[in-house]
Amino acid sequence: MPDDPQSVAEFLQSDRGQELQAELAGLSEAEQANVINALQTAADKGALEDLNLDHAILEAQTAEAARAEAEAHQDAQARAAEAGDWETAKAEAQQAEYAMQEVKDHGGNVADAEITQAQTDVANLDNADWNQQIADDNAQTAQAYAAEGDADHAAQYADVAV
Numbered sequence: 039m040p041d042d043p044q045s046v047a048e049f050l051q052s053d054r055g056q057e058l059q060a061e062l063a064g065l066s067e068a069e070q071a072n073v074i075n076a077l078q079t080a081a082d083k084g085a086l087e088d089l090n091l092d093h094a095i096l097e098a099q100t101a102e103a104a105r106a107e108a109e110a111h112q113d114a115q116a117r118a119a120e121a122g123d124w125e126t127a128k129a130e131a132q133q134a135e136y137a138m139q140e141v142k143d144h145g146g147n148v149a150d151a152e153i154t155q156a157q158t159d160v161a162n163l164d165n166a167d168w169n170q171q172i173a174d175d176n177a178q179t180a181q182a183y184a185a186e187g188d189a190d191h192a193a194q195y196a197d198v199a200v
Contacts, residue, residue, distance in 0.1 A: 046077045049086050058091050065098065068105070072098035072146050079145075094145075101146025108137035108156075115159065124167035131159040173199045 049055045062070050073094050080089040115130035135156035141148040180195035 046074070046081050046086070049077065049081070054091070061091070061095060065095070066102060068102050068147070069095075069098040072101055075147065076145055097144045098146070101141045101144035104137045104140035104144065105146060105148070108134045108141065111137060115163075119163065119166075122170070124163055124170050128160060128163035128167055131156060131163050135160060 050059060058073075062073060065073065073091075076094040076097065077086065077089065080086045111130045111134035115127045115134060118124075118127035118130055135153065138148055138153050138156050142153065176195045176199035180192045180199055183189075183192035183195060
């Protein structure tokens with residue numbers, strides 16, 4: 039066993055690496071992957087011996103908790119959008135974006151594309167909310183014209199509302 043391991047494989051053969059493997063057994067696959075990624079990053083920097091394993095495990099767990107939170111917000115976003123509640127859908131999309139950024143900040147496996155998609159969802163839902171408000175205003179105007187007996191203007195605003 040090397041005294042100064044230079045690779046993850048060598049590290050895992052060391053006493054410290056064996057202890058880590060025992061701890062990894064209690065983690066989810068995603069958390070294990072995050073810890074291995076932290077090990078590889080440290081090895082690439084030549085700082086494997088300096089890696090705080092407890093911190094790496096905590097970061098992996100935090101990242102995966104944030105991923106679960108992001109997924110819950112994405113599910114809530116989809117339900118709200120399906121119900122036409124654009125304001126709630128936008129708020130859920132924002133929370134999902136924050137959670138995905140937290141995954142990244144804690145070393146979790148997240149693609150920049152996932153964060154960009156969350157940001158795009160927020161913008162699209164903001165636009166949908168704005169369009170819904172315009173449609174609601176036009177529908178109210180159509181109702182007002184209809185109440186006054188002005189069928190032409192009522193139809194015109196009803197068409198715009200749709």
